Amino acid sequence: MSKITCITVLAVLFLSTHVFGGELYKRILVPKGMAIVGTGPTELATQFEGTRARAEWYADETPQRQIEVGAFLIDSIEVTNKRYKKIFPAHKYPSNLENHPVVNVTWTQANDFCVAVSGRLPTENEWERAARGNDGNIYPWGDEFDPGKAVFVESGGAEAKLKVGSFELEESGNTLLGGTRPAGSYPGGASSFGVYDMAGNVWEWVAGYYDKNNALRLLKGGSWLTPQVSLRSATRLFDFDDSRYNDYGFRCAYNPE
Amino acid sequence: MKPFLMALSLVFVLSFMSGKYIFISSAPEQSVMGISHSLACPCECPMVLEDCHMSCGLSWKDQIGAQLMAGKTRTDITGYFYKRYGEAALLTPSQRVAGKWYQVTRGGYPMKDMVLFVAIVAVWASISYLVLVSIGEKIWPAREK
Structure with missing residues (x-):
């Protein structure tokens, strides 16, 4: 291999890991396989014991099904402010949040970014395959919940549970009795494919519709504001594609060459 | 007996009004x-x-x-x-x-609102009292006989 080729390869590796969101950023290859999507009704009821959550609120996850998904690549971490600004220079954020997931982006903005980097938003089936692995785990790391493996409402302490709606008035994902954390800062919470933050930090826009007739898009994964039960990989949240909140972000997927 | 019925009427009206205000919405569910x-x-x-x-x-x-x-x-x-x-x-x-x-x-605690509240409670408590008294008069004479 020539010196120029070596330098080029090293430069690409350096840029992809150190420039676009820290050392953790890379494109993970998820091989072709069966995605276990959704939750069965029996499992749904048992997963809410001890909470005030009602199974009927999460009934849109049923039934559980297995769907074959082709190979694809997916970002190892959520798109960060630093990476987003490379494509959209007008993007502003607090200087201490460059490695935090970009927030306050609409579905359209997320989609435009992914297209600009020669990718696309992942489909729901792809997202769940990347999060749940071959075994269809409830959480990316397994079936048992571990609060030390995700950024969610309890990560900010007891006060973060109070009056969470007032955080919506803040433009950034800044630490407001909680807030976002740097992408990939909970390595123990990675999925079996090595994808970080599939539970918590920010909800992630995915491709397609939750309800096409009413133009409702779909988000996955839970965020720094959500309770534990919303961190399950099967959880589905609907919202309008022009919605923007400081707990909504995204990551990109790519077709293998 | 009458003071007891007056107190009962007042408690009933206050409980009903409080319960409805706190727990029941007048608006349609959807x-x-x-x-x-x-x-x-x-x-x-x-x-x-x-x-x-x-x-x-x-x-x-x-x-x-x-x-x-x-x-x-x-x-x-x-x-x-x-x-x-x-x-x-x-x-x-x-x-x-x-x-x-x-x-x-x-x-x-605006005076106008407090007066209105007391007036409404008094009216409904009076109606409730009269109803209880009429029921009592129908039941009690029957027992004496």
Whole structure:
């Protein structure tokens, strides 16, 4: 291999890991396989014991099904402010949040970014395959919940549970009795494919519709504001594609060459 | 006997009015106010969302309205808020009582409102007393016989 080729390869590796969101950023290859999507009704009821959550609120996850998904690549971490600004220079954020997931982006903005980097938003089936692995785990790391493996409402302490709606008035994902954390800062919470933050930090826009007739898009994964039960990989949240909140972000997927 | 019936009437009317005000919404269930009745105000105040008119509360009401227009049901919308915010979006019975008490008292104690309240309670307690007395007169003479 020539010196120029070596330098080029090293430069690409350096840029992809150190420039676009820290050392953790890379494109993970998820091989072709069966995605276990959704939750069965029996499992749904048992997963809410001890909470005030009602199974009927999460009934849109049923039934559980297995769907074959082709190979694809997916970002190892959520798109960060630093990476987003490379494509959209007008993007502003607090200087201490460059490695935090970009927030306050609409579905359209997320989609435009992914297209600009020669990718696309992942489909729901792809997202769940990347999060749940071959075994269809409830959480990316397994079936048992571990609060030390995700950024969610309890990560900010007891006060973060109070009056969470007032955080919506803040433009950034800044630490407001909680807030976002740097992408990939909970390595123990990675999925079996090595994808970080599939539970918590920010909800992630995915491709397609939750309800096409009413133009409702779909988000996955839970965020720094959500309770534990919303961190399950099967959880589905609907919202309008022009919605923007400081707990909504995204990551990109790519077709293998 | 009559003082007892007067007190009973008063307790009955006050309990009914309080219970209805705190726990039962006059708005249809599938409406913004009907759904707001079951959610906590997300602002710094302890109110029920239906009583909150601050920007963060109005933001949530706007979302509820938009989702209703998109065909979502009360279950869907309540689920949406729980998925995003967890138990902070819901009300416990004690939080509901505290929220309604805050709503009633936050404007101070205007004389006009207090007089009107006392007058309404007095009217309904009187009606209730008369009903109880007439029932008592029908039952009690029958027992004496």
